[in-house]
Amino acid sequence: MKIGELAKATGTQVETIRYYEREGLLPETSRTDGNYRIYGEAHAQRLSFIRHCRSLDMTLDEIRVLLRFKDAPTENCGEVNALLDEHIGHVAARIRELRSLERQLKGLRDLCQEARDAAHCGILNELARQGSEGGSSAAGHVHGAHGRSVERKSINDKRK
């Protein structure tokens, strides 16, 4: 099948499929005379696997690990279990962070019940207060389920 059919079959966008190929998650396929990619059932299954993992919010790096195991079926799958445990840990941590965030936001919201002039708005005044670092999760603000991986990397000591 051609890329558009694979896209329809798996509910994926065509550009995403080409992106996965560039990223090495899908193998390079053979081509028709007109340079069109052609896919078989195995490709569709592999892509479904990837999309399923993505729907569980795994990163492409995590998915790469899982694909390595799928490609080597005699390997011991202990690492798969570990990866999933770690991923669950990420998600649980994020939920905790967001719950703390929700509490803070609700507390903030309570500071201004009725609309008045901005100079006396309890919300704006509270947000202007200094030294609010000691919240709960010192790590900072929250992005994906894969919290701080990028930031951590950047915190690599560069001062000598």
Next chain:
Amino acid sequence: MKIGELAKATGTQVETIRYYEREGLLPETSRTDGNYRIYGEAHAQRLSFIRHCRSLDMTLDEIRVLLRFKDAPTENCGEVNALLDEHIGHVAARIRELRSLERQLKGLRDLCQEARDAAHCGILNELARQGSEGGSSAAGHVHGAHGRSVERKSINDKRK
């Protein structure tokens, strides 16, 4: 004070400060003869405000709205309340999504209790199964507290 001192005073990175200036969140400052930016107390307070908002996971666009109100103290702050309510809604929605995700992941994890060969790993086999779309949140996977704004935009019908 110079940019490095401001950075230290507010716990912000120097590059981030310059980035905020480019983005219009901080005003362009006056400069020394040597073309160094110089900041005063007002800048430090504004930057603290921004960082405080960011620690509450607001987007820069949301913060821009709040800053508009801080800069116009006679305006009615009703929109501030609305913005915060909406933000709280985002966060609550994300928590719900992540909880559902956590349940799915734990269910998946239960499928492989002991490490064995990958071909018989319940996790890998389940992930390979087709048609897993009907999860719980049909929107797809989860990114920030500001869920799908980008994706939504891209779903703009382009077919005529």
Next chain:
DNA sequence: CTTGACTCTTTAGTTGCTACAGGGTTTCTA
């Protein structure tokens, strides 16, 4: 006067795609 710490601008990288430009190919229809 030189070393080192600081600052400047500009550019590219991060993640996981998405969208576009500017082509070529295939397929359908008149």
Next chain:
DNA sequence: TAGAAACCCTGTAGCAACTAAAGAGTCAAG
């Protein structure tokens, strides 16, 4: 059989909110 519509190709740029690094200038201390 021509021409249009629908598909496909590569390559590049954009999103958010920064971070990092290159290459150069400025300033304070020893």
